[in-house]
Amino acid sequence: MTDMLKVRGLVKHYDTRRGIWGKLTGNQGALVQAVSGVDITIQQGKTLGLIGESGCGKSTLGRAILRLHEPTSGTIEFDGVDIINLDAEAMKAMRQKMQIIFQDPYASLNPRKTVRQIIGQPLKIHGKVSDAEVDGRVQEMMERVGLKVGQMNRYPHQFSGGQRQRIGIARALILNPKFVVCDEPVSALDVSIQAQIIELLAELKRDLGLTYLFISHDISVIGYVSERIAVMYLGKIVEEGDTHTILNSPMHPYTQALLSSVPQVDRTGVTKDRIRLTGDLPSPVDPPRGCRFHTRCQYASEICKTDEPLYQTVSGTHSVACHLVGNSG
């Protein structure tokens, strides 16, 4: 199995510190450490589910991988090519193979353009085909994602949330990409519509041999669509492994807490053994020293406050970053 994507030591900081203006107004800003050294690998034709709470940096990671936000440091190897040093033109060509589906189907479509223009635009940008061919491809794509071809001259506001997400999917797939970042593609949708989109994405992956990075905060959805799961906390991956392993025998205390917090229809009453996390996610401007989770971890000991745990393999393809796991534990 070949690796479609190999990310090593990816860092993305946003520097909001200001110069003279900041000094004058007293608003100094800060260095936001959104992604702090992430290693992930996705094999061709597989889905890696990326899970974490809001503000943990999962969307930033997805965008940094596509260089939509320029990474601060680290390497990204996509389909055997190191894309971090590609110039703008080469990167543009590469983007045909890597696309993204956004979370909000209301904000990610231009309200002044028709569906035909929205879905066809990537083809025009990459200058591949004549207008007639664009229309042909757009129609084909609309049918593929379950939209009526007769609606191609309508505007986004004339569609429901689920249909809009189908438009977003059609736009992302019209260039026949190999890899798609799905950034919370179903979070803004109602439950019954969510299932329609999940099934559509699964079908497209099967038929077109796509590779997904599927970002979500919903563990049930991630568990359903992914072969592997990576758990992110405050800019770092804390655990990664096969879906089955992560869901059935999570080792990192954060993963354990996350899983036990999910309300499930087949449980009654508040579960007594639920792991309760106290407090909120610390700020990525000033992440805790040592293990970033130690401020909320019930097992935290002295070493967790001072030393950062290594990200180590515990068995096969299961990796964890925790002092309590592995050699020391």
Added chain:
Amino acid sequence: MNIPVLEIENLKTCFDTRDGMVTAVDGVSLKVNKGECLGIVGESGSGKSVTFGSVMGLVKKPGFIAEGSIRFNGRELVGLNGKEYRRLRGKEIAMTMQDALTALNPAYTVSNQIIEVLLAHDDALTGSRRSKKKQARGKAIEMMQLVGIPAAESRLDDYPHQFSGGMRQRIMIAIALSCKPTLLIADEPTTALDVTIQAQVLELIADIQDKLVMSVVLITHDLGVVAEYCDRVMVMYAGQIVESGPTRDVIDNPQHPYTQGLLNSIPRLSDLDRKITPIEGSVPELIGLAEECRFMGRCLKATDACKTLIEMRDNGVDHQVRCINAGMVL
């Protein structure tokens, strides 16, 4: 012993829009008993928020209550004037809104917003206005501690934007609970929150519910939340209640095709190999609906017999369903 706190009978709330009359709530009847937690499940546009907006007297033009009765502790609420409603709201019935950031006033400190409620409603405060304010401040600190805000005293004079999403939701709950209401209506209290924070907030509500013997209406779209926290559940679709009953009964033995469809369209952590089946199609427009089953267009079991007015019918103990095929083996 079931003492009803809230009784809604055949409530019909309409909005007179340019495109026609929208019947957002169409003939909803329900009861909330003392100390129980009722879950209301439905997708956007199903009428769940409008139903309870009607209870709170928050439906404003072009919306109006066309028919029906809402009784709270035996007292009719439909037709109360603004003054009478203000005496009730915040004191006996309180509601928390989905989005805490827009529900809290960004221009006032948190202490201002909690104290405002106490000064308006709390009869236990005595003395001059100044001394009342001082007592209210003390109570505000207590409330913030109750909802688990660390360093409550020093954070009391912060503004809403200085708190995180989970903390803001707690502040709204603190405001809602400050006068110890008989009924709390929580509209999607955790939708905007992360799961670990969601668990904290829901357990907090359950905890306070026990302590104060308060009734809770939990409006949500998450069946998992309902399963874990609610005694009874009602499923709404296109302005109507389509199924209601004890939570376990409805979830383990759903009778309405829509409820079944909802349960089949969520992936379950406990059984990820189980294939999810989406409900095809989408919710109908609420304008000019014919007298027939509203789910018919998306229902796999629909027949010509569904093209008539369909009423709720009993299906087991305290379990009702709006479907002519319910209970039949198809």
